[in-house]
Amino acid sequence: MREVFHNRGSVLCPAPSQIAPAYALLVTEGLTLGPYRALDLAFAVTVEQAELGLAARLERCLEGLTDTCAGPAKQYRLAPDESAAPAVDGGPSYLLRYEGDIVGRGMTLEAAHSLLAWHVNSSCVETTLQRTTLLHSAAVVRDGLALALPATMESGKSTTTTGLLRRGWAYLTDEAVEIRPADFEVQPFPKSVALDPGSWPLFPELKPADVHPDARQWHIPPSTFPAGVAQPAPLLAVVSPKYAADAPTHLERLGGSEAVMQLAPATFAFSRHPERNLAFLATLVRRVPVYRLTIGDLESGLDAVDSVFNEALGQLSQAQAESDS
Amino acid sequence: MTHLAHQDDEFRRGPLLEDAFEDGTVVFSYSSGTLSRLADTAESVWRLFDMPTTPLKVASALAEHYQVPLASVLPDVCALAGELVTKGLLVVTQSDEGDGIPHDA
DSSP: BOOOOSOOGGGOOOGGSSOGGGGOOBBBSEEEEEEEEEEEEEEEEEEEEEHHHHHHHHHHHHHHGGOOOSSSOOOEEEOTTSSOOOTTTTTOOOEEEEETEEEEEOOOHHHHHHHHHHHHHHHHHHHHHHHHHHHHEEEEEEETTTEEEEETTTTHHHHHHHHHHHHEEEESSSSSSEEETTTEEEEEEOOEEOOOGGGGGGOOOGGOOOTTTTTTSEEOOOOTTTBBBBBOOHHHHEEEEEEEESOOOOEEEOOOOHHHHGGGGGBGGGSSSSHHHHHHHHHHHHHHOOEEESSSSSHHHHHHHHHHHHHHHHHHHHHHHHHOO | OOOOOOTHHHHEEOSEEEEEEEEEEEEEEETTTEEEEOOOHHHHHHHHHHHBBOOOHHHHHHHHHHHHGGGGGHHHHHHHHHHHTTTSEEEEEEOOSSSHHHHOO
C-alpha cells in the first residue's frame, strides 16, 4: 500500500500506537517536515519511502523547532539506501543527505534518526558561530528570567535541565545558548531534550511510548513539560553543573577569572574567535553571578539551582527598588 | 615539555589577549591557542614581565617588594618563566648565557 502526502502535519502521521499492524509498513513518498529553525539554521526534512512511524517520531522530535516564518531552508533528505546491504539489524538501510551531500548511509532507521538529530545540532552551531559566540549550555526560565547551565559533554546538563523542567521551569535549550550581547537575552533553541541511558531511571515517566529498543537516547519534546518553551529572556545567573557520583552536592560562586576559565571550555570553538569570545565571557562574568555546582544527587542539585536563582532574583529586585527610590 | 629558563635570559610577552579580574588575570596565547589563569604571586610575576626583562630582574623586584632574600624567590621565578614560555605567554628575546632554545626538563 502506498500513499502520497504533500503536506506536513500530525493529522497525516498518527502515533505508532495508533497504526494498525497492517499499516505499519505504510510508506510515504516525499513527505516534507518543516520548516524548522535552530538558531541561525533554517531547515526542512524530507522523508522518502519510510515507515510512517519514523515520520511521526521525527516530527515529534523536531516540533519545538517549528518555524512559522518560512524562508530559504537547508534540505535534509532521508531515504532508503537501495545500493547498500541490509542494515545491521537486518532491516532496510537508510541514507541521509544534507544539501545533496551524503551524511551517512547503510544505517538502521534508529541510527539515521540519531544522526539527523546530531547533524542538526552540529549544523546549527556551525552556522550560528559565524555570527556570534555560543555556549555549550542548557537554559531554562522562571519568572521571565533565564538561567544558563553551561558545561562540557557528559556533565549532566540535560539531566539537570529535565529535573528543572519537571519542577515547572520553562525550556529554552539543552544544547547551545546564544546570549544577545545588546540586552543579554537568551535566545531559544528548543530542540527535544536528549536523555542518555544513565538518566532514564530518574525520569521513568518520560520514556517515549514508541522508543526503539536500540535507542541510545530518549528525545523528549519540550511540550511534554508543564511550562513548555519560553520566550527569549534576560539572563539572571549562570550555574555550571558537574555530576559526580557519591560526591556531596556543593555550590561555589566563582570570581571573574575563575568564571572565565570555567566557561571557556564550554564555549564552542573558543580558539577560532578568541577576541570575540574572550570579550563576551569577560562581559558575561562581570554582569551576572557565575557558580560551579557539583551534583551528588539530582534533587539536592536542583535545590541548589533554585537557591541560586532565588538569591539572584532577590538581589535584582533590591537593586531595582533602590534605583527607583 | 618545560622551558629551562635561565635567570639572565631576556623574555618578552608573546602575542596574546589578556583581561584582569579581581581574582586573577586570564591570558590567551595566540601561539599555543590556550587560555591560562594567573593568580596571586604568579600574577605579580606576570605583571613584572610587561616589558622585556630577565627572571633575575623580576626576582630582584619581588624580593625587594616582599623584603625577602633573592635566593628564596629566584628559583620560583625561573620555574614560572619556564611555564609561561611553554604556554606561549613569554618568548625569549635574547640570551646572555645558553642558547635560548627550549629544553626538556
